[in-house]
Amino acid sequence: MRNILTLNSGSSSLKFALYPLTGAESLDTLTPRYRGMFSGLNGGTPRLKLQNSEGRPVAMEKDELPTRLELPDAMGRLLSWLDELPDLSLAAVGHRVVHGGRDYHQPVALTPEITAELGELESLAPLHQPFCLAPVTPLAERHPDLPQVACFDTAFHANQPEVARQFALPRELTQRGLIRYGFHGLSYDYINRVLPQQLGDARRERVIVAHLGNGASLCAIRNGTSVASTMGFTAIEGMPMGTRCGSLDPGLVLHLIQQEGMSAEALTEMLYKRSGLLGVSGISGDMRELLESAAPEAREAVELYAYRAICEIGSLTAALGGLDQLVFTAGIGEHAAPVREAICRGCEWLGLELDVDANDRDAERISAADSRVGAWVIPTDEERMIAWYTAQMVGLA
Known part of the structure; x- marks a missing residue:
């Protein structure tokens, strides 16, 4: 069965979810087969929480986690576990990327060039951007033909009125991109899309x-x-x-x-x-x-x-x-x-x-x-939003 893997990587955690595809995906019908999170990465106390579609705990591996776990090691454990799941194939991977800058207002298929451009935005989100992008290259090396899609937290706010985005700074700084971007856009996007059915x-x-x-x-x-x-x-x-x-x-x-x-x-x-x-x-x-x-x-x-x-x-x-x-x-x-x-x-x-x-x-x-x-x-679901956008980008929805 083909699946979409979503990744939300931070400075000390790696959230992930696996969504099986039926061929007629909508935001309502996407349901994760597994959800999990590595926490305490990069210097904390490592923990792993993994649940199946019914919310029951699942063991990823028999051995205990080491006393220190870095993000690349957590990614390696996740990918090895996925490789061992029966009847599983990955169709694409969707990443939560915090900052899209002035140029990226929609999800985009990641290439080495685009990944490098997004890395240059690190100064705008120093505690987020480098970690969001960290899994991209190791994934490409392990699965070079696997499509990867970036979904941006800034994108939902890209059409705000200019007056809402502008600081009262010299105009040349504004023209260089020193504006208000806004974040948590994937969460707001999801809530905005489910409001009609929730509010009646x-x-x-x-x-x-x-x-x-x-x-x-x-x-x-x-x-x-x-x-x-x-x-x-x-x-x-x-x-x-x-x-x-x-x-x-x-x-x-x-x-x-x-x-x-x-x-x-x-x-x-x-x-x-x-x-x-x-x-x-x-x-x-x-x-x-x-x-x-x-x-x-x-x-x-x-x-x-x-x-x-x-x-x-x-x-x-x-x-x-x-x-x-x-x-x-x-x-x-x-x-x-x-x-x-x-x-x-x-x-x-x-x-x-x-x-x-x-x-x-x-x-x-x-x-x-x-x-x-x-x-x-109303509970938010950023992972489902990422999965839906990724399915659209690779022609699976």
Whole structure:
């Protein structure tokens, strides 16, 4: 049976899924045969989680993982396991690539030349781009005839109005590509496509989707098109995140360099890896741990997170000219009821009335029946989006 393999490679993890093809694929019918993730790569404690289509754990290999596992080794283990599966052939591989720059607004078949061009965007997403592209060359060496497709997190936002993408910087810098790109586009693309069936007859001309996970952003969608987003030139702008700071006064960054003597490397490490929920709480960047903690610092971190989300919703509502629906997705958005409640309480001025019981149950609709603005919890599925785009690109859908 022919299959599409999807890869979402990060600095410390490798997510993958295997989608069997029937020959008449649609976004609705694509169902993974396996889903898995290597975590703790490149210096952490390696772990492997692998499940079949029924959500049951599956063993990839008999031996325990070593105490240290690098990304190439994880890729090798994955490919060896795939080679041993009976009646399996790979038709194509789809990659999540965080940054497409100014030129790539649609999925693209990867060639050595295109892969090199995408690698030159590393400075725009230093903690993502090199890891997204890392599996491409080893795969090509092992399976030179296997089509590989890049699906971009920036693509969904490419048609935003210029006024929403432009910084107030000298024009020559804007012309060189120093603009707001936006991210989490594969997640927003998926939510946008399933909204009609999820919301039914509910009005959905003006929608805000809150992708709240370890990385967090929000997107304003008008009539199915992204018009504004909270992330900009890099994936650090906007909301505070697990370990990323979110938006800062540029003068603060200059102060850290000029007065505190921080180097670019030290500043990058602090803003990306020691800030956000972790930095404020001093406890953890994991929202689950903070919600379970009785420490006042944990409570402050959660309150700041919700406050900033409320402020971003207000800004995006202004860009939309009003709000019909608010959708929560990703790890925190789908599972952290206290965070959703705090955000919804802060949006009561918009006409959003929360159904507390529904929210506590992680129900699909969490707004009251007579709420002027609807609030929803809809699981995202970036891997399915990648598989669908990849099937289209290689003529299998």
